[in-house]
Amino acid sequence: MKILVCISKTPDTTAKITFTDNNTKFDTNGVQWIINPYDEWYALVRAIELKEKDPSATIHLITVGGADAEPIIRKALALGGDEAFRVNADSHDSFYIASQIAAIAKEGAYDLILTGKETIDYNGSSIGGMVAELLDLPYISLASKFELDGSKATIIREIEGGEETAEVNLPVVVSAAKGMAEQRIPNMRGIMAARTKPLKVTEPIAVEALTSVTSFGLPPAKAGVKLVPADNVDELVRLLHEEAKAI
Amino acid sequence: MSVLIFVDIAEGQVKKASLEALSYGAKVAEQLGTSAEGVVLGTPKEDLAALGKYGVSKVHHVNNPALDHLDAQVYTKVIAQVAQAVSATVIIFPNNMDGKSIAPRLSARLKAGLISGAVALPDTSNGFTVKKNVFSGKAFANISISTPVKIIALNPNAYPVKAGEGTATVEAFNATVDTPKVKVTSSTKASGEVPLTEAEIVVSAGRGLKGPENWGMVEDLAKVLHAATACSRPVADAHWRPHNEHVGQTGIAIAPNLYIAIGISGAIQHLAGVNRSKVIVVINKDPEAPFFKAADYGIVGDAFEVVPKLTEAIKKLKGIS
Ligand SMILES: Cc1cc2nc3c(=O)[nH]c(=O)nc-3n(C[C@H](O)[C@H](O)[C@H](O)COP(=O)(O)OP(=O)(O)OC[C@H]3O[C@@H](n4cnc5c(N)ncnc54)[C@H](O)[C@@H]3O)c2cc1C
Numbered sequence: 001m002k003i004l005v006c007i008s009k010t011p012d013t014t015a016k017i018t019f020t021d022n023n024t025k026f027d028t029n030g031v032q033w034i035i036n037p038y039d040e041w042y043a044l045v046r047a048i049e050l051k052e053k054d055p056s057a058t059i060h061l062i063t064v065g066g067a068d069a070e071p072i073i074r075k076a077l078a079l080g081g082d083e084a085f086r087v088n089a090d091s092h093d094s095f096y097i098a099s100q101i102a103a104i105a106k107e108g109a110y111d112l113i114l115t116g117k118e119t120i121d122y123n124g125s126s127i128g129g130m131v132a133e134l135l136d137l138p139y140i141s142l143a144s145k146f147e148l149d150g151s152k153a154t155i156i157r158e159i160e161g162g163e164e165t166a167e168v169n170l171p172v173v174v175s176a177a178k179g180m181a182e183q184r185i186p187n188m189r190g191i192m193a194a195r196t197k198p199l200k201v202t203e204p205i206a207v208e209a210l211t212s213v214t215s216f217g218l219p220p221a222k223a224g225v226k227l228v229p230a231d232n233v234d235e236l237v238r239l240l241h242e243e244a245k246a247i
Numbered sequence: 248m249s250v251l252i253f254v255d256i257a258e259g260q261v262k263k264a265s266l267e268a269l270s271y272g273a274k275v276a277e278q279l280g281t282s283a284e285g286v287v288l289g290t291p292k293e294d295l296a297a298l299g300k301y302g303v304s305k306v307h308h309v310n311n312p313a314l315d316h317l318d319a320q321v322y323t324k325v326i327a328q329v330a331q332a333v334s335a336t337v338i339i340f341p342n343n344m345d346g347k348s349i350a351p352r353l354s355a356r357l358k359a360g361l362i363s364g365a366v367a368l369p370d371t372s373n374g375f376t377v378k379k380n381v382f383s384g385k386a387f388a389n390i391s392i393s394t395p396v397k398i399i400a401l402n403p404n405a406y407p408v409k410a411g412e413g414t415a416t417v418e419a420f421n422a423t424v425d426t427p428k429v430k431v432t433s434s435t436k437a438s439g440e441v442p443l444t445e446a447e448i449v450v451s452a453g454r455g456l457k458g459p460e461n462w463g464m465v466e467d468l469a470k471v472l473h474a475a476t477a478c479s480r481p482v483a484d485a486h487w488r489p490h491n492e493h494v495g496q497t498g499i500a501i502a503p504n505l506y507i508a509i510g511i512s513g514a515i516q517h518l519a520g521v522n523r524s525k526v527i528v529v530i531n532k533d534p535e536a537p538f539f540k541a542a543d544y545g546i547v548g549d550a551f552e553v554v555p556k557l558t559e560a561i562k563k564l565k566g567i568s
Contacts, residue, residue: 011382013496017382017385038497120383121381121382121383123364123379123380124351124361124363125351129347129349129354129355132319137320138318138319138320144490158491159434159436160343160442160445161440163435164434164435165431166429168428169428211362211390214376214389214390217388222541223543225543230548230549234563237560237561237563244526246525
């Protein structure tokens with residue numbers, strides 16, 4: 001079985017979000033980068049678990065990004081995975097990235113392609129669906145459980161106010177949400193091994209992006225909290241009812 | 248030319264997120280001087296003509312039991328056929344499970360630019376630009392689409408449902424429907440409960456509650472408010488509450504009218520997923536808790552004393568004894 005896990009580099013969750021160049025660029029000054037949590041905690045770890053059960057499985061990782069994405073992909077390799085691809089391109093939009101991934105995926109003929117349910121910076125939740133369409137494969141999004149029996153996958157996916165169990169035969173594209181696996185910490189052996197695992201850099205295929213960012217902005221700050229004494233909840237209820245009209 | 252809105256149905260019923268998408272789509276059509284039309288797949292129990300109330304003149308219905316469960320691959324091909332038949336220039340989805348599964352596929356299929364997680368109407372004064380959340384709600388971006396066909400996935404609770412008068416003409420649409428490869432074998436719906444992403448009011452609690460046995464008072468408060476319940480990440484990680492209640496940067500992002508946070512410190516990762524709530528109430532015994540900076544109303548006090556009193560006060564307001 002061949003598994004491809006899509007890895008994205010995102011700012012650390014505590015990063016201060018500010019913009020430069022007249023609010024057209026994210027200010028990366030002083031920002032620490034991490035593997036997108038959904039890619040790392042759920043997609044990658046689940047792939048590693050599948051390989052632990054079936055040692056004949058191979059795991060490839062892919063990221064689309066510049067040379068500055070290499071520490072991230074090495075960190076992912078330290079957790080697990082046999083080799084990695086980096087498509088040497090700045091990110092444009094989801095369609096551009098998905099097209100690069102699909103091009104590599106097509107050549108590799110993977111049985112399972114895993115992505116995180118979204119990135120915590122762009123929040124597009126689009127890459128998995130686009131890759132699936134470009135490869136004409138079934139797609140299951142927001143999966144919180146993934147079990148494999150031969151070539152049949154049983155997947156639980158989140159729906160509004162509940163969950164749904166679905167079955168599908170490989171090959172399939174799945175986006176991973178919380179519940180699919182438990183976060184792991186890379187160990188020293190993994191970190192050492194990652195240094196020598198193959199990381200293949202390829203040039204992007206020619207694709208037009210379909211969208212572009214015109215500007216960024218920050219939400220308006222709150223006016224300030226109105227404190228109500230703990231022994232006067234009636235006053236809170238009155239404020240919520242009459243002033244905020246929220247209840 | 249038309250604006251086509253995907254109407255998502257669950258167990259035969261139109262979801263609230265779809266009513267929002269319909270209202271939004273009707274407004275977009277008005278902006279562009281064209282008609283708004285809906286598309287429904289599968290076998291709804293509701294009267295589709297009534298969707299006219301939300302501003303669509305026509306509903307295209309692909310009535311095929313193979314479409315009763317979501318297989319995004321099959322759905323995408325069907326919606327593409329409808330979109331082409333009605334020359335849709337803008338296609339709108341609710342940004343929920345269905346929308347997140349289908350919209351990206353349709354975008355790749357039609358080479359139509361997609362904005363997922365839109366929170367406002369498009370600005371058409373100079374091209375076609377839509378505001379969306381980025382950095383998990385810590386910021387927003389204006390994204391412009393350069394392709395002739397545009398796809399927007401609208402965030403839940405970002406645009407109000409607007410119901411007026413009117414009935415839609417329902418037209419059966421004869422589409423080629425592939426055999427689904429995804430087989431849905433079971434579904435569990437927490438029936439009666441309000442889905443978290445669609446809830447107007449959310450009552451959420453954190454580690455300050457000490458243990459899962461203390462959630463009764465949270466549920467009681469949620470019940471009198473018809474609210475959904477949520478929690479912070481450590482609470483879900485400790486299995487005090489189910490994973491699907493975890494809100495925040497690495498959980499579910501929500502934007503209810505009212506968010507009540509009990510015994511939650513207000514870490515940056517938690518705030519990221521909830522700071523688009525219109526009104527935030529914080530109950531925390533620590534006056535220095537960072538959450539108070541992001542709140543509209545607050546009580547500095549012990550949750551175990553405040554929450555039951557709050558529930559009683561709301562019952563009084565609502566005349567429930
Ligand atoms: C990569 C990453 C991603 C993360 N993603 C998320 C996320 O998506 N969502 C999320 O929630 N967190 C997330 N976190 C965790 C986050 O940093 C915080 O640790 C977490 O939100 C804290 O949860 P809490 O507020 O419930 O607990 P605590 O921080 O322990 O706070 C408990 C609060 O309860 C108050 N309290 C205690 N007793 C009482 C009482 N009797 N009455 C009233 N108040 C009381 C305390 O004053 C305190 O403020 C993430 C962290 C990382 C590193």
